[in-house]
Amino acid sequence: MQAWMLERYGDPQQVVSLRDVGSPAPGREEVHVRIDAASINPIDLKLAQGALRSVQRLALPICLGFDAAGEVRACGDAVSRFRPGDRVFLRSDRATLGAFAEAGCFREDWVAAAPQSCDAGEAASLPLVGLTVVQGLRERAGLQSGQSLLVHAGSGGVGTFAVQYARMMGIRVTATCSRRNAEFVESLGAEKVICYDEQDYRSLSDRYDCVFDMLGEAHTLAAFDLLRPGGSVVSIAGPPDRQFADQVGAGWLLRQAIAFKSRPVWRRAESGGYRYFRYLTEPHAGQLGEIAGWVDAGDIRPVIDSRFAFADLKQALARCASGRARGKVVVQSAEMAAT
Numbered sequence: 001m002q003a004w005m006l007e008r009y010g011d012p013q014q015v016v017s018l019r020d021v022g023s024p025a026p027g028r029e030e031v032h033v034r035i036d037a038a039s040i041n042p043i044d045l046k047l048a049q050g051a052l053r054s055v056q057r058l059a060l061p062i063c064l065g066f067d068a069a070g071e072v073r074a075c076g077d078a079v080s081r082f083r084p085g086d087r088v089f090l091r092s093d094r095a096t097l098g099a100f101a102e103a104g105c106f107r108e109d110w111v112a113a114a115p116q117s118c119d120a121g122e123a124a125s126l127p128l129v130g131l132t133v134v135q136g137l138r139e140r141a142g143l144q145s146g147q148s149l150l151v152h153a154g155s156g157g158v159g160t161f162a163v164q165y166a167r168m169m170g171i172r173v174t175a176t177c178s179r180r181n182a183e184f185v186e187s188l189g190a191e192k193v194i195c196y197d198e199q200d201y202r203s204l205s206d207r208y209d210c211v212f213d214m215l216g217e218a219h220t221l222a223a224f225d226l227l228r229p230g231g232s233v234v235s236i237a238g239p240p241d242r243q244f245a246d247q248v249g250a251g252w253l254l255r256q257a258i259a260f261k262s263r264p265v266w267r268r269a270e271s272g273g274y275r276y277f278r279y280l281t282e283p284h285a286g287q288l289g290e291i292a293g294w295v296d297a298g299d300i301r302p303v304i305d306s307r308f309a310f311a312d313l314k315q316a317l318a319r320c321a322s323g324r325a326r327g328k329v330v331v332q333s334a335e336m337a338a339t
C-alpha cells in the first residue's frame with residue numbers, strides 16, 4: 001500500500017513523499033481501516049517543519065495525518081465496537097499519526113462510527129476540529145447556553161465548527177473573518193461578524209464570557225481586554241497554560257521555557273481574575289460519537305474548502321498553508337473520487 005511519509009523535518013513540499021510501505025496488521029486493541037479520505041490540519045505542516053519538536057518528537061520516517069474516514073477491514077482480538085465493513089471516522093494521536101495513507105491501524109478508542117449523512121470526505125473533515133471545539137469550549141471553559149463567545153477566524157477549519165457548535169448550544173456568538181467570508185460565517189450562525197479587513201475588533205466595546213483565540217501572538221493578550229468579569233480565554237495558538245507541560249510530559253528544561261514564554265499571559269489572567277486555557281487536542285471516540293450525532297441531526301454541517309486526490313496531497317498541503325481555506329481541505333482516494 002502507499003503512504004505519504006515524512007522523511008526528515010523541513011519544507012513539507014520537499015520532505016514529504018509517497019512511498020510503498022508494508023500493509024499493517026491490527027494489534028489487539030486496534031482496527032485496520034481502509035482510508036477513503038483524510039483531511040489536512042495546520043498542525044500537519046508544523047509537525048513536518050519540526051516546529052513542534054520540543055513537545056512532540058516524531059519517530060521518522062512517519063506517515064503524517066490525524067484525520068481519516070473509511071471502512072473497517074479487520075479488528076484486533078480485544079476490539080468490541082466494530083466489525084469489518086463498518087464505516088468509521090477517527091482522529092489519530094500525535095505520536096502515531098498515519099492518516100495520509102491508503103490504510104492504517106488505529107486504537108479502537110480513537111475511532112467512532114462515521115456520520116451516516118456524510119461521504120468519507122465530509123466525515124474526515126470533522127474529527128480534529130470538532131474535538132478541539134468540544135475539548136476547549138465545553139470541557140475547559142464550560143460554556144453554557146445564554147453566554148457570549150467571540151470566535152476568531154470564524155471561516156477556518158476550527159472556526160466554522162466552533163460557530164456552529166455555539167449556535168447549537170444556544171451560545172451567542174460573534175466571529176472575526178474577512179469581508180469576503182462575512183455572509184458565509186453569518187449563515188453558520190454568527191449573530192455578528194467583525195470583518196478584520198475593515199475594522200479592528202479591539203476598538204469595539206463588546207465584551208464576552210469567552211474568547212476562542214486561533215490567532216495567537218498579540219491577539220492572545222488582547223483577548224483579556226474583551227472579557228466580562230470571570231471570563232475565559234481558550235487559545236489554540238497562544239503560549240502554553242499551566243497544565244500544558246503535564247499534557248506533553250515536559251522535562252525540567254521545557255517547563256522552564258514554557259513558564260518564561262507564558263508568564264505575561266498567566267499574569268494577565270491571574271491579575272484580572274480570568275481563566276486561561278491553551279491545550280493540545282486529544283483523540284476521543286466518545287466525543288467523536290457525539291459529533292456524528294450532531295451532524296446527522298443537521299445541527300452541524302461539514303464545511304469543505306476543497307478536495308484533492310490522494311496523489312495530490314502536496315497541493316492539499318499548500319492550500320492549507322495558504323491560510324485562506326474556508327473550512328477544511330480534504331484528500332480522497334481515487335476510488336472515492338470516481339464515484
Ligand SMILES: NC(=O)c1ccc[n+]([C@@H]2O[C@H](COP(=O)([O-])OP(=O)(O)OC[C@H]3O[C@@H](n4cnc5c(N)ncnc54)[C@H](OP(=O)(O)O)[C@@H]3O)[C@@H](O)[C@H]2O)c1
Binds near residue numbers: 041196
Ligand atoms: N489544540 C490545538 O492546539 C489546535 C487544534 C486545532 C488548530 N490549532 C491551530 O489553530 C489555528 C487555526 O486552525 P484552523 O484549522 O482553523 O486554521 P485554518 O483553517 O487554516 O484557518 C484559515 C482561516 O483563518 C482566517 N484568518 C486568517 N487570518 C485571520 C485574521 N487575522 N482574523 C480572522 N480570521 C483570519 C482565514 O480567513 P480569510 O481567508 O478570510 O483571511 C481562513 O478562513 C492554527 O494555528 C492551528 O494550528 C491548534
